[in-house]
Amino acid sequence: MNKRHLIFALVFTLLCIAGFNVYQQTAQEQTASTEPVKILAAKSHKHSASGVVSIDVKYVNNTLHLLSGKIDQGKHSLWYQSSQDQGETWSDPINTTSGLDIQAKFHRGNDARLAVQGNNIVAVWMSKKEGAPHNAGPMMSVRSADGGQSWQLATMPADWDGPHGFFAMDGNEEQISLVWLDSREQVGKGSQGLRYSNSYDGGLTWSKNITLDQQTCACCWNTARFDNSGQFYVLYRDKNPSDMALGQVNQQQQWQRLNTVGEFNWDFEGCPHIGGGFAIGNKQNQFHTTVSTGHEQYLGVYYLNSIDQGRSWSVPIQLGESSAVHSDLAVDDNGNLIAAWDFISDSGFQVIYSESKDQGENWSEPQLLSGNDKGASHPRVIAMQDGFLILWTKKDVNGVHTLRTARINAGTAK
C-alpha cells in the first residue's frame, strides 16, 4: 500500500466514524422521544418583547406627564406625552431620544423614570452594555427645558461609571431628586446599594452622589416622593431581612432610615423583582404604602399607613390573595385611596383595584380592570383633581406590549 492509499484509507475511516457518530446522535434523540417524557415544544421558545415595555407617570399642576419606553424592531426609544384633561386626551407623542442610538435595558419593574421641575422635565434609564454582567450599563438621561417640547441628551447624575438601575425620581419647585441602585461598593453577596443625587437646575448639573443604604435588594424597584415641606422619601427593599423600608432625605441632604414597612422578616437571598407603592395624603399628611412579601407565611400584597411620617406603621392589611405580586396606590385630596395590583391567574397576570374611603381602614371588593387581557401587569395609580388614573401594560400572544389606562372616580367601587 503506497502513501496515497494509506491517506485515502485513513480519511475514509475517519469519515465512517463521523457518520456513525451522527447516526448515533440521531438515534439517541429518537430513543428519547419515544420514552415517557416527550419534548413538548419543538418550535423556537424565544419571545422577544416589543411595544410599550416601560412607563412612568407624574401629575403636576393639573398636568399628567407620561414617559413610555418602547421597543420597535429591536430599537429602544422613549416617548413623552402630556394630558391637560386628566387622561381623557393626550398630546402627540414626542420621541425624547430622537437621533440618539440608545441601547436601553428598561422593562416593567426597571422602568425609565421622569421628574418635573417647572418647565424642566428629566428622564433617566438604564443603558444596555453587551458583555457586561447582566448586560447592564450606566444610566442615561435626557432633559427638556420647555415643558417636553424638545429634548437633549443630559448629564449623567451618577459619578460612578458602572451599571445603575431601579430608578425613582421626583421633583418639586426647587429641585429634582433621584435614587437608584448600583454596586460601586459591594457589601454582601449579590446586593447593591441605594444612591442619591439631586439637581437644582432641572437636570443640567447633579450633586455629588450620596449612599443612602449600603446594602439593599439588588433588583427591586424603588419609589420616591417629596412631601409638601420638601422632604424626600424613599421606599425600597432592604436586606437582612428583605422587607421594605422607608427613609428620608431632609432639606440638609441628610439621610435617615425611618423604619421597616411591614415586618414580615422575609429572609431571602435572591431576586424578588418587587418593590412597593407610596403615597402622601396632602391634607392629613398621612403616609400610605403597598408592599409585597414572598415570606411563605404571609405571601402577597399588603397595605399599611403611618401617621407619624414613617416612624411607625399600622398592622398590615392584605390586599387580594397570595397570588398578588406588583402593586401601587394613590391618595386624593379628600383622603380617598385607590390601590391596584396584579395577580397570577391560570391565564397570566391580571390587574385589579380596590378603594378605601376611610384612610385605609376598610377596602372595597377588588374590581377586575384588565378584562380579557392577558399578561396585564405592573399597575401604576395616580390621584388627580377629579378621580384617579390607573395605567398598566398588557401583552399579546406575539409579545407586543400595550399601554392601558382606566379612569376611576372616587366612591364608585362597592
Add this chain to the structure above:
Amino acid sequence: MIKRCLVLVIALVLSGCEKEQKINAFVKGSFAEIQQQHQGKPYLIMFWSEDCAYCMKELELFGALLKTQSEFNLITVSTDSFLGEDKIRQKLASFKLQNVEAWVFAETYVETLYLDVDKRWRGELPLTFLFDSQNNKTKKSGLISEQVLENWLTKIAK
C-alpha cells in the same frame, strides 16, 4: 499539503463528534414530566435568570459540585423566555455545566409557569427543588447554602 488536509479532516470529524447541549422548551406540564423522567435517582431542578446575581452564584456552586459529585442529576431551567439558546449554552458552559439537562421557559405568559411549578411561586429567583430517589421534594427559595446541599447529599448517600 496532505498533512494540512489530514489535520483539517480530523478537526472536522472531532467537532462533529461533540454533541451540542440541547435546550428543551419548558411549557405547562414540563415540570411534572421532568419529575417523571428522573424518578428513582436523586436530582435537582434549578430555575435561574441571567439578570439574577444569586442565580449565577448558585450555578457556579453546582458547577464546582458536579466536578466531584456524580450521585445526582442537575436540571437547569432558564426563566428568560427571550434568551437565545446559544446564550443559554454559553452561560451554562461558563460554569462548566455544558453537559447538564437544560430547559428554557417557552410560554408567552411565563407567569402561568410559576403556578404550574408551584402554586406559591411568584417568580423569585433562584428557586431550587431537591428530589431524593423516592421523589420526595424539598423546595429552596433563594440562594441555596452549601450546608443545605451537604445535608441533602448526605441524606441521598444513605
